[in-house]
Amino acid sequence: MTSQDKPNFSLSRSAVDADPSPVATAGAREWLGLALLALPTILLGLDLTLLHLALPALAADLQPTSMQALWIMDAYGFMIAGFLITMGTLGDRIGRRKLLMIGAAAFAVASMLAAFSTSAVMLIVARAVLGMAGAALMPSTLALITNMFADRRQRALGFGVWAAMFALGMALGPIVGGVLLEHFWWGAAFLIAVPVVGLLLLLAPVLLPEYLASRAGRLDFASVGLSLAAMLPVVYGIKQIAKDGLGFNPVGAIALGLVFAVVFVRRQRRLADPLLDMSLFANRSFSVALIVLLFGLVAVGGTMLLVTQYLQLVAGFSPLVAGLWMGPPALAMLAAGVTAPVVARRVRPGFVVAGALGLSWPGI
Template identity: 55%
Template sequence: MNTTSTAGKRDWIALGVLSSIALLLSVDVSVLYLALPHLSSELGASAPQQLWIMDIYSFMLAGFLVTMGTLGDRIGRRRLLLAGSAAFGLVSVAAAFSSSAEMLVVTRALLGIAGATLMPSSMALIRNIFRDPKQMGAAIGIWFSCFMVGMAAGPLVGGLLLQHFWWGSAFLLGVPFMVVVLVAGPLVLPEYRDGTAGRLDLASVALSLGAILPAIYGLKEITRSGWQPAAVLAVAAGAAMGVLFVRRQRRLADPLLDLRLFGDRAFAASLTILMLGGVVMAGITLTVTTFLQSVAGLSPLAAGLWMIPPSLVMIVALSAGPMLARRVQPAYVMAGGLALGAAGMALMTFADASGGVAVLVVGLVLAQAGIALPMGLGNGIMMAAAPPEKAGSAASISETSGEFGVAVGVAALGSLAAAVFRAGLPAGVDADTLAGAVAETLGDPALLAGARAAYTSGLHAVAGVGAAVFLGLAVLTVAVLRARPDRQERQATPEPALTWS
């Protein structure tokens, strides 16, 4: 067993096992987009059932992240990871052989719960294995890079599978990964648990689910159908339950979520940077992909090919961030990345409706590279700021905020783009979406051009807001994280030994 602060060979092999989980989870999400038409036809899934097949996974994942992160701290992170891996593999087989749409919805929900055991446990174990802050940052960067590789490779892998096999093969893809984790995990992954933690508070679990699930559902419905009363009420109900959840955590001796984590300035600032960065990137990615297909008129395949360069650059930048941080203070690397992202957003505001594809893609490349630098380093700072016994809880906070960031970005910035679009439509055109406006104006080239220009204006508005947010986050990064205490000094205090038994 490695008793020094420097990681050894066994530790890097352990990272490979944990990174394979990140790769699987991202592939598993992206591959379903291609499989949905096939499985819907085979199972006779209605339109609402198709939406639930897609959405229930993210609902349950977001809802259970906090609970599972804290549960791992209590019962053992490796134990929870291995149990979740076994469950994920078994439920994946059940999903692949679903005989009805209802069965697939249920198995997707169970996959979301199982996935919630894997993500925070993986990152928490990285925190425990890599005690040197620089190596921890590099390890987290590699973990995120694997996640992004999975997102980029998912459509390609899914296309190959669906070309030669039935739709269920998309779910069986995860089974070999889980077998590797179950075989190699006990050999290379250490166990860690907080021996002083109390029992899991079930009332807090219920309140956390009552806060997260309605909020995520409401945000998705706002994205889909606009600011309808039911969606707004769901978000409000989630917020009210969130208030009750926070109040209960403050009273408990062993809370489900230790709110003292937010008292660390480095932790709170990094969380804010990552969540708002996720809001911006979710909104801009939505508007850019819509532009490529509905304004530029590209096929889904061509649009997907244009999106490959930003993804590749982001993967490279995730690994480059920790290397740069060895020579330059991490706060300046993160702030520089955010400034680069702001420049990319600003460039997007110069794209026009007739030939703006190249400008948009270059801007998105800069934005993706820019956000990748604070993403890997920021998560490293958060994990280093958290006490070892709270690493699972810290990881769950990071990942839950990511889920909220995407949902808020799509809902809020998507609504901004839609509002600017509707305000800019030519007289006589009445549509809520670009697809509707295109269908309405096909017979009139001038009106069609006006509708496309109106959507481009909405994209400009989102990019402008994104540039302003990124610049503000760059200032926050330098102001707060530049003066953060040396994590190496704090790491020098003894930590409980890891065990492989």
């Protein structure tokens, strides 16, 4: 996505005018389009937490090793992280609605592959493809909201709805997973995406306008490859150390990942249009915020995974009961996700973050 986006007038009746005259407010089509964009946004959040409850059932069926089970959980998020920016640039080039529909179709196909996987390796691959499809959905939805709502207040409301729907998806993941697993096999947790995507593909050409950027960024697949080559070996090494302790293979994998990380950073500093602007890290507030976010997400994700496994494997709860037990914290997460931006407009963001961490400490 670029800062100087212009819609393709041959494809859309809406336009972002550079004239300083008052901008037009959104009409019924734009608001219906926002409601439609809520569907893939919910799916993105849902897929991050849906598997937490399904893991014992699929482990009993596919018999993955402990390492494979972790990759089944992690492959989705890593592929989103690796391809997110590049997919945004691709949407600028080919059209944001087109990328949304391509990503949605790929998401449905990958969901069916995951649902009917016959081995742990097949499921890991399907989850990785799901992540790449998710990386196409996320920037497309945000970019379309930017273009559909020229009025600042309406655009801010649109972004607020997007954030709320993403949080709702994460909150619903354990509950929806528990209901599905109570009545169906573990693959049903993936198939829930198929009818949602079908509705999106049917209505998107009617409700969502197409937009092309006037100046699209450069597609840099080499940087994408380097970023993944830096992340994946490090994560593999950490997982192996946690399982078997220090050894040549995990230490070597971490060292290899760090080498690729150095190459990635040097490449970003050299490029005129980098995948990641390294100068951002010179801002202390930005760097500290990222570190806090990293540890916060690790704590939340790890705790949620641990608790869902404990409720089923130790406490002996059914998936439905375990999912209902996860309901209160999930709803609290949704409420916090909606209210935190409002509070941060009135209170220094640092105090909001510190307060949230303080509230979470007794629970952990």
